[in-house]
Structures are given as structure tokens and as C-alpha cells.
Amino acid sequence: MTIIYLGSALFVILFVAAMAQFVISAAERRQIVAGALQGTVKQEPPGSRFDRLSHRFNATRFGRYLERDLALAGITFPPILVFACLVAATIAIPYLLAQLLAPLFALVGLVCGYALLRAWLHRARERRKERFVQQIPELARLLSNATNAGLSIATAWAVAEAELAEPAKTEIQRLNAAVRFGASLEDAMLQLNDRLPAREVRVLMSTLVVSARSGGSLVKALRDISLTLDDRKEVRREIRTTLAQARSTSILVTVMGIGMLLMLNVIQPGTVEKMTQNLIGQLALILAFALFAIGYLAVRRITRIER
Secondary structure, three states: OHHHHHHHHHHHHHHHHHHHHHHHHHHHHHHHHHHHOOOOOOOOOOOOHHHHHHHHHHOOHHHHHHHHHHHHHOOOOOHHHHHHHHHHHHHHHHHHHHHHOOOOHHHHHHHHHHHHHHHHHHHHHHHHHHHHHHHHHHHHHHHHHHHHOOOOHHHHHHHHHHHOOOOHHHHHHHHHHHHHOOOOHHHHHHHHHHHOOOHHHHHHHHHHHHHHHHOOOHHHHHHHHHHHHHHHHHHHHHHHHHHHHHHHHHHHHHHHHHHHHHHHHHHOOOHHHHHHOOHHHHHHHHHHHHHHHHHHHHHHHHOOOOO
16 A cells, blocks of 8 residues: 555656656747747747736736745746645645544645745755856956956956856856846845855955945956965865765664654554554654754754855
């Protein structure tokens, strides 16, 4: 029976992933056809039903909120598709926990769908920010070389947009687009710092803002920053490698705790359900989950690298 439940959950996940890939491929095909017909057809082809539904969803408050978070995380999935996955997880996870463990665990599963979405978005956003931070030394060198060649700082940002890869390319495109639409370069750089709050980004943006306000040797400052950030990147990489074992252990211990409950219920069916119906069992479960959560959060806090 357990294998059937796990197989059903796996089927739902694979089905949603396949639908996501199908929708993205269909959107790309429509864009290619529209681009090919742009010179011969003056009227754009009408959008599909999914496009109209997605547009309506994006106009809602939750849709705008989800669209902004997906953009900050660098995720190209349509917000309505992510929302559908959230609804599917909110339905599937409580049912799975209720069948594998006990009906009381379905209440925990109701929170898991939203928690998984937030964790996924947070992890994607942090990984994207980390990739951008790793590109900061190269960005500082490009800006330094461009300004040393006699270009203005605004033109140097355009050169950096053409030279750098993702995610720096997208963020610099937003910066240059803000400048083209009337925002000052200083405000555009501060907006970039707000979108990607990291110490390296803050140092670079602060240096550029101060140089724009009071002058000074911008080329030398950018070269010094690039060298310093290169050293800082290597130090962060060594620290992350050193702390990887502690972080992996905290995750493994938490997963083992949940796995022990599943194994106990498989060996003696109904054991976890009986625990949830008894006061001592309920207190034991609450205390165990609280200890696991405290241990996991404590390890994360200790091993966190301050930015």
C-alpha cells in the first residue's frame, strides 16, 4: 500500500513537470512563429486560452506577488503554473501523510505546500544572488577597463550588459532599461542593490555612487575592488566547503527522524495513529519535532555566512 501511495505522489509530480515543460515549449513555438511572421503579417496572432488565463491571474494581487518573486529568483515558469503546483502539493501532501502516518498529520501537510513553495523560491533566489556575487569581480574589471578607455559610466554599463552572462546580464539590462526610461543612474544602481542585497553588491554600488557624486579615481577604485572581491570569493568558497558536512548532517538527521516514523508505521501498522490518539504520544511527537526543528535551525544559524 505504501508503494502505491508513493507511486501516486511521484505520478502527480511528473505529470505537473511534464505539463510545465509542454506549456513552456508551446510558448516558445508561438514566439518563434510570431517572429517569423512579423515581416509579413501585421496583426499579431491572438493568444491562446492559457495565455489569457495567465494574464488574468497575473493581474490579481497574489499573481503579481508570485510573478515578482519568480522574477527575483530567475524562474521562467508562468505564475499560474506555479500556483497550480502549489494547489496540487497542498492536496497531495496531506492525503499522503494521512495515509502513511495518521489523519492528524494531514494538518501538517496543509502547511507543507506553501512552505515548500517559499523554500523553493528562497533557495532559487539565494542561488541566483550567489551566482551574481561571483560575477561581481568580473563586472568591476569590465567597468574599470571601460572607464579607463575613456567611456562614461553609463556606456560602461552597456558594455557590461553585452559581455556578462546570466544572471548579471538580466540585472544590468534592468538597470540600463531604468536609465533609458528616465531614472537616474544612481537610482538605478540603488535599485539593483535592493533587488540583490549582498555585501559585495553594496560595496560596488556604493563606490560608483560616491564616485559619481564627489569624483575621484574611479578606475583605481574599481580595480582594487575587483582584487578584493576575488580574494573574498575564494575565502567564501573555502568556508562553504568546510561547513558543507555540518549542513548536510543537519538535513540528514531531520530526514532520518521522519523516516523512522515511516519505518515504525510500516513495521507495525497503526502505531503512529495510536500515538496521535494518546496524550503522552502527542506530547512525545511534539517534543521530538520541536527538538529536530531547534537542532536544524541552530546548525543553520551557526554555519550561516554573514554577507
